[in-house]
Amino acid sequence: MDNLTSYLVISGILFSLGIFGVMTRRNGVAILMGIELILNSASLNFVAFNRFGGMHRLDGHVFSIFIIVLAAAEAAVALAIIINLFKNLETVNVDQADSMKG
Amino acid sequence: MSEVFFILIAAITIASAIWVVFSSNLIYSAVALLFTLFGVAGLYVFLYADFIAATQVVVYVGGILVLIIFGVMLTNKIADNRISHSSRPRFMAGVISFFIFVLVMTVIFTTTWHTGEEQIATATVNTIGEMILTTYLLPFEVASLVLLAALMGSALLSRKKHG
Amino acid sequence: MSNLLSLSDYLPEMILLGVILIAIVMDLVPATKRFTKGFILVGLILVAAFLYQGDTSASSLFMGMSAHDPFGTFFKWLFIIATFFVVLIAKYDDGMDQSIAAEFNILLLIVMFGLFLMATATNLVMVYLAIETVSISSYILAGMLRNDIKSNEASLKYVIFGAFASGLMLYGFSWLYGLSGSTDLTIIRDVLMTQEGPVFVVYISILMVLVGIGYKLSMVPFHYWTPDVYEGAPTPLTAYLSVAPKAAGLALMIRFFTMTFTDGAGETVANVDWTVLIAVLSAITMTVGNLLALRQENVKRLFAFSSIAHAGYMLMVIPVISTDSSAAIMFYLVPYLFMNLGAFFVAIAVSNHTGSYDLAGWKGLGKRTPLLAALMVIFLVSLTGLPPTAGFIGKVYLFSVLIKHQQFYWLAVVAVINSVIALFYYFRIVREMYFTDSDDTEPLRPHPILTWSIISCVIPVLVLGLYWSPVIDWVTASLKMF
Numbered sequence: 001m002d003n004l005t006s007y008l009v010i011s012g013i014l015f016s017l018g019i020f021g022v023m024t025r026r027n028g029v030a031i032l033m034g035i036e037l038i039l040n041s042a043s044l045n046f047v048a049f050n051r052f053g054g055m056h057r058l059d060g061h062v063f064s065i066f067i068i069v070l071a072a073a074e075a076a077v078a079l080a081i082i083i084n085l086f087k088n089l090e091t092v093n094v095d096q097a098d099s100m101k102g
Numbered sequence: 103m104s105e106v107f108f109i110l111i112a113a114i115t116i117a118s119a120i121w122v123v124f125s126s127n128l129i130y131s132a133v134a135l136l137f138t139l140f141g142v143a144g145l146y147v148f149l150y151a152d153f154i155a156a157t158q159v160v161v162y163v164g165g166i167l168v169l170i171i172f173g174v175m176l177t178n179k180i181a182d183n184r185i186s187h188s189s190r191p192r193f194m195a196g197v198i199s200f201f202i203f204v205l206v207m208t209v210i211f212t213t214t215w216h217t218g219e220e221q222i223a224t225a226t227v228n229t230i231g232e233m234i235l236t237t238y239l240l241p242f243e244v245a246s247l248v249l250l251a252a253l254m255g256s257a258l259l260s261r262k263k264h265g
Numbered sequence: 266m267s268n269l270l271s272l273s274d275y276l277p278e279m280i281l282l283g284v285i286l287i288a289i290v291m292d293l294v295p296a297t298k299r300f301t302k303g304f305i306l307v308g309l310i311l312v313a314a315f316l317y318q319g320d321t322s323a324s325s326l327f328m329g330m331s332a333h334d335p336f337g338t339f340f341k342w343l344f345i346i347a348t349f350f351v352v353l354i355a356k357y358d359d360g361m362d363q364s365i366a367a368e369f370n371i372l373l374l375i376v377m378f379g380l381f382l383m384a385t386a387t388n389l390v391m392v393y394l395a396i397e398t399v400s401i402s403s404y405i406l407a408g409m410l411r412n413d414i415k416s417n418e419a420s421l422k423y424v425i426f427g428a429f430a431s432g433l434m435l436y437g438f439s440w441l442y443g444l445s446g447s448t449d450l451t452i453i454r455d456v457l458m459t460q461e462g463p464v465f466v467v468y469i470s471i472l473m474v475l476v477g478i479g480y481k482l483s484m485v486p487f488h489y490w491t492p493d494v495y496e497g498a499p500t501p502l503t504a505y506l507s508v509a510p511k512a513a514g515l516a517l518m519i520r521f522f523t524m525t526f527t528d529g530a531g532e533t534v535a536n537v538d539w540t541v542l543i544a545v546l547s548a549i550t551m552t553v554g555n556l557l558a559l560r561q562e563n564v565k566r567l568f569a570f571s572s573i574a575h576a577g578y579m580l581m582v583i584p585v586i587s588t589d590s591s592a593a594i595m596f597y598l599v600p601y602l603f604m605n606l607g608a609f610f611v612a613i614a615v616s617n618h619t620g621s622y623d624l625a626g627w628k629g630l631g632k633r634t635p636l637l638a639a640l641m642v643i644f645l646v647s648l649t650g651l652p653p654t655a656g657f658i659g660k661v662y663l664f665s666v667l668i669k670h671q672q673f674y675w676l677a678v679v680a681v682i683n684s685v686i687a688l689f690y691y692f693r694i695v696r697e698m699y700f701t702d703s704d705d706t707e708p709l710r711p712h713p714i715l716t717w718s719i720i721s722c723v724i725p726v727l728v729l730g731l732y733w734s735p736v737i738d739w740v741t742a743s744l745k746m747f
Binding site: 002007028047049050051056059074077084 | 128200220
Binding site: 015018038043045046054059060066070082 | 389390393394397400401404405408411412414417418420421422424425428429432433435436438439440442443446447448
C-alpha cells in the first residue's frame with residue numbers, strides 16, 4: 001500500500017472532491033473549503049513525488065511549504081472580503097451577489 | 103502494523119473530505135475539514151515529511167481552519183439551517199467531477215513518472231532550512247511581501263467604515 | 266548565478282521594494298503623509314532609470330529562480346508606464362475613496378512587483394508565487410471601495426475564481442514535477458523532449474497550466490470574472506487590470522508555451538499538439554468578447570469584453586511557434602497599453618461629470634467637450650484597428666505572422682470578421698458622442714492632469730501609426746530570452 005500510486009489516488013480523490021465542492025456550493029466560505037481541498041491535493045502530490053520519484057533534493061517539500069503559506073494569505077484575504085460583503089449585503093452566497101448583469 | 107495505520111488515515115482523510123463537500127451544515131463541514139487536514143498531515147508523516155506535517159498542523163489547522171470557522175460563525179446564524187445549505191444543481195457538477203476523477207485516475211495509472219532511488223527517512227528540517235536560504239531565497243523573500251500585502255489588505259478591508 | 270551576485274542585476278526590483286516600504290512608513294507618519302504619492306511617482310522614475318541603466322545580457326538570477334533578459338526588461342517597461350499613469354490619475358477619479366488613496370498606490374506597487382516576477386520567472390515555484398502576488402493584491406484592490414456593494418461583489422468573484430484557477434494550475438505543476446523531477450522550466454523542457462509521445466499526462470498538465478495563465482489573460486472559458494470585476498473595481502484599477510496583468514500573462518505564456526512546451530526547433534514537446542487547442546480557444550475568445558460587447562450599456566463592461574477580444578487577437582499568433590509570434594505580441598502590447606489606458610481615462614473624466622458609467626452619459630460629448638471626444642475617437646479607431654493609428658499596425662503584424670508561416674489561415678479569417686463586429690460597438694460610443702443630443706449641455710471640466718494624461722496616451726497611438734520602426738527595433742532586440 002505504501003507506494004506512489006496509492007498517494008496519487010488519494011490526492012486525486014481529494015482533488016475531484018474539491019472541484020465538486022467548488023461547483024456545488026454557493027456559500028463563499030464553503031467554496032473556500034473546496035479550494036483548500038484542491039490545494040492540499042496538489043501539495044500531497046509534490047511531497048509524494050519527492051519521496052518516490054528519486055528526486056535528489058527536497059524541492060517538493062519546499063514547494064508545498066510555499067503552497068501552505070500562500071493558502072494562508074489567500075484565505076485571510078478571502079475571508080476579509082466575504083465578511084465585508086456580508087456586512088453590506090447580509091449574504092455570502094455567490095449567486096445572490098448579482099447586482100451586475102450582462 | 104504501519105499498513106493498517108496507513109489505510110486508517112487514508113480512509114479518515116477521504117471520508118471526512120466527502121463530508122466536507124456533502125454536509126448540509128457548514129459547521130459540520132468545517133469540523134470535517136479538520137479531520138481531512140489532520141489526515142493529510144498524517145500522510146505527510148508516512149512520506150517522511152516531518153517538517154511539512156508539522157507546518158500543516160500549525161498553519162492549516164491552527165490558522166486557516168480557525169479563520170474558516172470564524173468566517174462561518176460571523177456570517178451564519180448557526181440555528182438557521184436555511185442559509186447553511188443551498189447548493190447548485192448537483193447532478194451536472196457530479197458528472198463533471200466524476201469525469202475529472204476518471205481523467206486524473208487515467209493519468210495516474212498510465213504515466214511513467216520520474217523514477218529513481220527512493221528517499222530515505224531522515225530529519226528534513228536542516229535540508230529544508232538550507233534550501234530556503236540558498237536556492238529558494240528569492241521565493242522566500244517574495245512570500246514575505248505577499249504576506250505583507252495580505253496583512254495590509256485584510257486590515258484595510260475589515261477596518262471600520264468612515265461615516 | 267548565486268544569490269549575492271544576482272543582486273547587481275536586480276537593482277530596479279530592489280529600488281521598487283525600497284519605495285514600497287518607505288511609502289508604507291510615510292503614509293503612517295502624519296507629517297509626511299501628503300507626500301506619499303509624489304514619492305511613489307519619483308520612485309517609479311528611479312526604477313525606470315535603473316532599468317535603463319541595466320545591461321542587456323541574458324543571465325539566470327537567484328540560482329535559476331528568475332531570469333534577467335531583454336525579453337523581461339521589455340515587459341517591465343510596459344508595467345512601469347502603466348503603473349505610473351494609474352498612480353498619477355487615481356486621485357482624480359471621483360469614484361475613489363480618497364482616504365485610502367495611499368494604500369491603493371502601495372498595493373498597486375506590490376502588484377507591479379509581482380508582474381516583474383511574472384515576466385521573468387523561470388521556475389515553477391516562482392511562477393506560482395508571482396501569480397499569487399499579483400492576484401492577492403488585486404483581490405484587495407478590487408474590493409477597496411468598502412461601501413460599494415458592486416466592489417465587494419467584484420472582489421468576492423475575483424478571489425473565488427482566482428483561487429480555483431491557481432489551484433488547478435498547481436495540480437498541473439505537481440504533475441510536471443512528478444514527470445521531470447525538477448521545478449526548473451528548462452529542465453522540465455529537457456525531460457519532456459525525451460518523452461515518446463503523445464503523452465496523455467503532458468496534455469492534461471498543459472491544460473491545467475493554461476487554466477492558471479488563461480485566467481490572468483481572461484481567456485474564454487476562464488473569463489467569467491472579467492466583466493463583473495471590471496465593472497465593480499475602482500476604475501483606475503480596471504484600467505490597470507485591462508493592461509498590465511494581461512501583458513504579464515502573455516509574457517508568462519510565451520515563456521511557458523514557446524519555450525518549455527516546444528523543443529526549440531518549432532516542434533511541440535512529447536508530440537502533444539497544443540497549438541490547435543490554443544488556436545481554437547483564441548478564436549472563441551475573440552468571438553465571445555466581441556459578441557457580448559455588442560449589448561453592453563455600461564462603458565466599463567463594454568471595455569471588459571473588448572479587452573477579452575483583444576486577448577484573443579494576441580493569442581492568435583501563439584500557435585505559430587516562432588520568434589515572429591512573440592515579436593508581434595510584444596509590438597501589439599505597446600499601442601494596446603496606451604489606447605486602453607487612454608480610453609479608460611476618458612471614461613473616468615466622463616463619469617466624474619455624470620456620476621455613472623452608463624453609455625447614455627456620453628450623449629452630445631462632441632459638442633460639449635470637443636477635445637475629449639476627439640481624443641476618444643482616436644482611441645476607438647485604434648482599438649478597432651483602422652489606419653492611421655498604431656492599433657492598425659499592431660494588427661497587421663499579428664496577421665502577417667499567420668500569413669508568413671502559412672498556418673491557421675482560418676484563424677485570420679475569424680479575426681477579420683471579429684474586427685468588423687468590433688466596429689459596431691466602438692462606433693456606438695462615437696454615435697452617442699456626435700449624433701445624439703443631450704439635455705445636459707454643460708461642458709466637462711476634467712482636471713488638467715487627467716487631460717494631459719489622456720493627451721500623452723494619444724501621442725504614441727498616433728505617432729506609432731505612422732512611424733513605428735523604433736519600436737520594432739526595440740522589440741527585435743528584446744527577443745533574447747534566457
